[in-house]
Amino acid sequence: MHEFPNTRNSLLLKLRDRNDCESWREFVALYRPVVYRMARRRGMQDADAQDLAQAVLISVADSVERWEADPHRARFRTWLTRVARNATIDAFRRRRPDAAAGGTTEVTRLEQHPEPDDEEIHREHRRECFRRAARCVRWEFAEETWLAFWQTTVEGRDIKEVAGQLGKSPGAVYIARSRVMQRLQKKIVEMEE
Amino acid sequence: MDAKSTQCDDARIARFLRGELTAEEERLFEQHLDTCPTCSARLDRSTAAAPRWQEAAELLRDEPIDLEPLSAVFSDSGSGEVARQVVDDGVRRILELLHPTDDPRMLGRIGGYEVAGVIGSGGNGVVLKGHDPSLNRYVAIKVLAPHLASSGAARARFAREAVAAAAVMHENVIAIHGVEEHAGLPFLVMPYVRGTSLQKRIDQNGPLGLLEILRIGMQVAAGLAAAHAQGLVHRDIKPANILLADGVERVTITDFGLARAVDDASMTRSGLIAGTPQFMSPEQARGEAIDPRSDLFSLGSVLYAMATGHPPFRAESSYGVLRRICESAPRAIRESNPAIPDWLGRLVDRLLEKEPGKRFQSSAEVADLLARCVAHVQQPDAQPLPDELQERPATNPPRRRWLVAAVVLAAVALLALATTLPQGDSRKENEPGAATPSAQSTTDEHAARWDDGVDKILEEATETTRRLMEP
Numbered sequence: 055m056h057e058f059p060n061t062r063n064s065l066l067l068k069l070r071d072r073n074d075c076e077s078w079r080e081f082v083a084l085y086r087p088v089v090y091r092m093a094r095r096r097g098m099q100d101a102d103a104q105d106l107a108q109a110v111l112i113s114v115a116d117s118v119e120r121w122e123a124d125p126h127r128a129r130f131r132t133w134l135t136r137v138a139r140n141a142t143i144d145a146f147r148r149r150r151p152d153a154a155a156g157g158t159t160e161v162t163r164l165e166q167h168p169e170p171d172d173e174e175i176h177r178e179h180r181r182e183c184f185r186r187a188a189r190c191v192r193w194e195f196a197e198e199t200w201l202a203f204w205q206t207t208v209e210g211r212d213i214k215e216v217a218g219q220l221g222k223s224p225g226a227v228y229i230a231r232s233r234v235m236q237r238l239q240k241k242i243v244e245m246e247e
Numbered sequence: 248m249d250a251k252s253t254q255c256d257d258a259r260i261a262r263f264l265r266g267e268l269t270a271e272e273e274r275l276f277e278q279h280l281d282t283c284p285t286c287s288a289r290l291d292r293s294t295a296a297a298p299r300w301q302e303a304a305e306l307l308r309d310e311p312i313d314l315e316p317l318s319a320v321f322s323d324s325g326s327g328e329v330a331r332q333v334v335d336d337g338v339r340r341i342l343e344l345l346h347p348t349d350d351p352r353m354l355g356r357i358g359g360y361e362v363a364g365v366i367g368s369g370g371n372g373v374v375l376k377g378h379d380p381s382l383n384r385y386v387a388i389k390v391l392a393p394h395l396a397s398s399g400a401a402r403a404r405f406a407r408e409a410v411a412a413a414a415v416m417h418e419n420v421i422a423i424h425g426v427e428e429h430a431g432l433p434f435l436v437m438p439y440v441r442g443t444s445l446q447k448r449i450d451q452n453g454p455l456g457l458l459e460i461l462r463i464g465m466q467v468a469a470g471l472a473a474a475h476a477q478g479l480v481h482r483d484i485k486p487a488n489i490l491l492a493d494g495v496e497r498v499t500i501t502d503f504g505l506a507r508a509v510d511d512a513s514m515t516r517s518g519l520i521a522g523t524p525q526f527m528s529p530e531q532a533r534g535e536a537i538d539p540r541s542d543l544f545s546l547g548s549v550l551y552a553m554a555t556g557h558p559p560f561r562a563e564s565s566y567g568v569l570r571r572i573c574e575s576a577p578r579a580i581r582e583s584n585p586a587i588p589d590w591l592g593r594l595v596d597r598l599l600e601k602e603p604g605k606r607f608q609s610s611a612e613v614a615d616l617l618a619r620c621v622a623h624v625q626q627p628d629a630q631p632l633p634d635e636l637q638e639r640p641a642t643n644p645p646r647r648r649w650l651v652a653a654v655v656l657a658a659v660a661l662l663a664l665a666t667t668l669p670q671g672d673s674r675k676e677n678e679p680g681a682a683t684p685s686a687q688s689t690t691d692e693h694a695a696r697w698d699d700g701v702d703k704i705l706e707e708a709t710e711t712t713r714r715l716m717e718p
Contacts, residue, residue: 083536101403184306189534193570207300208307213287225280228287229263229273232294235303236264239295 077131082111085138088178092170106145113141143169187241195234202227203234255286260293340393341373344430357429360388385439390432405433411479412503419470421501442493446486453556454584460553461621466498467546468614474503475539475610484545485526486552524568525558529601532569540603543610547598555583590636
């Protein structure tokens with residue numbers, strides 16, 4: 055069975071600062087799907103993608119055990135993101151030879167873009183932030199408010215049509231989605247801090 | 248209609264975004280937006296720049312890669328009918344997939360098992376009663392719901408979680424005989440436990456007796472401890488997943504790890520939730536990272552439900568339930584059931600702490616604590632109530648006023664002490680070694696001059712301060 059880096063004792067001991075512990079937990083929750091998705095997009099099977107994500111997290115966890123809190127250096131979270139980026143690129147790079155044996159079109163894709171670049175990592179990271187923020191703030195709104203936002207913004211449906219369906223006026227839909235969007239942005243800023 | 252409502256006003260948009268409009272102003276603003284595309288567009292722009300809106304849309308739109316289209320399957324309150332229909336549909340589809348059998352008493356065949364009936368069905372699968380002809384025993388067969396089995400990822404995960412769960416050997420955790428696959432549907436084979444679920448028991452008989460609550464809780468905690476020791480979090484501890492065997496006092500936790508198989512798939516794609524969230528932890532409700540302490544919160548909810556006959560967080564909709572889980576404290580157990588002692592309420596409150604760090608930290612600790620509670624209830628004279636559950640002033644609201652009084656008095660005492668300290672300090676200059684004892688004796692003198700009641704309050708204040716200082 056997998057070792058769970060999010061509960062590794064030596065790591066939590068190292069991160070005696072409560073905030074750092076929390077940062078680590080949040081980081082694991084956030085970063086695992088980031089790596090997973092990039093791996094899946096390269097045609098990896100579910101289990102392989104999970105293993106790869108696990109390998110990246112373990113490698114980051116090892117680095118954290120060597121991390122020294124130093125007021126002059128980057129904040130833990132910023133530092134983590136940087137270490138994770140390198141670990142991710144390394145992990146994808148190392149996987150290349152054995153993954154090329156399959157011979158499918160996905161493998162061709164994998165060979166063409168063997169490891170993710172900064173832009174992709176950033177984008178996936180941001181995607182995960184958005185998704186997590188959405189899950190968090192979703193409960194702060196009434197059902198129709200959320201649906202007004204979701205259906206008009208994410209699903210790109212017509213304002214009037216959605217308004218009619220939700221039994222609201224178009225103005226109310228504008229107001230609702232503005233509220234949700236505002237909250238969502240604030241939450242993401244909080245998460246990225 | 249007020250003329251103001253029909254006027255375009257950029258300042259009003261800014262004030263809306265700062266949350267400064269009154270309800271009436273907002274109503275007028277809304278009316279104005281109905282007919283003014285210019286202001287609607289301005290509101291959008293002032294809320295977020297166009298690229299941000301686009302980014303939100305793109306990033307929140309699900310990729311087919313890791314999510315199944317579940318929005319039609321699970322639904323929030325109001326369309327429960329749809330959900331039930333899908334579940335029934337799941338049972339029907341699974342039954343249709345069974346192979347024909349020669350035995351007329353049986354419904355069909357799955358793998359090497361004869362299916363004798365349907366035990367139950369839920370969002371993530373169907374449980375069949377099967378007969379294993381080779382060993383001549385009944386088994387429970389849990390088949391992953393077809394809508395979940397259509398994804399390779401969910402299938403692989405189901406199998407992997409099942410293997411992990413199978414590694415947990417404990418009398419309070421259901422054993423797993425095997426993981427197999429039939430017509431593309433993975434299924435688990437488990438012992439058939441004759442008995443009833445804790446949920447049914449509560450539904451039929453209402454609140455349970457104290458000793459029974461403690462014994463069941465203790466066994467659930469012990470089973471969880473065995474799983475947690477292997478790094479396995481249950482994620483879906485609820486009365487429906489706790490089986491009470493007929494005739495014997497044995498509790499079995501079922502569905503280990505299976506919750507994870509549906510977890511990702513059921514993300515709030517368009518704001519819809521899978522299953523009943525009533526026993527979820529706040530961190531689960533928020534979709535955050537979870538660890539074994541999440542199961543402890545759920546165990547707290549289960550204990551609460553046994554004591555009162557209903558879950559601690561109730562609301563009209565799943566949405567409302569999740570909100571309460573994250574934000575509100577449940578009603579005190581004793582308000583629903585005065586027969587429950589305060590100390591059990593305290594134990595449950597600790598488990599139901601919103602912050603995982605404030606809960607008990609391990610299920611082994613909880614199992615041990617509950618075992619000592621059982622001993623205490625059986626032999627109150629020989630077995631004292633565990634220390635952890637002794638009443639403590641700070642957790643008891645009626646004594647809050649005393650706390651305030653105590654803190655004020657402590658401040659007075661400190662002030663009094665401060666006025667006498669210069670003497671101590673002057674002595675310190677002459678005689679360094681005597682500084683501390685002299686300050687000490689000064690305090691003692693003051694304390695001695697007050698009457699006993701004050702003494703006690705001071706002590707309490709010191710104790711409270713100490714506790715408040717603790718991280």
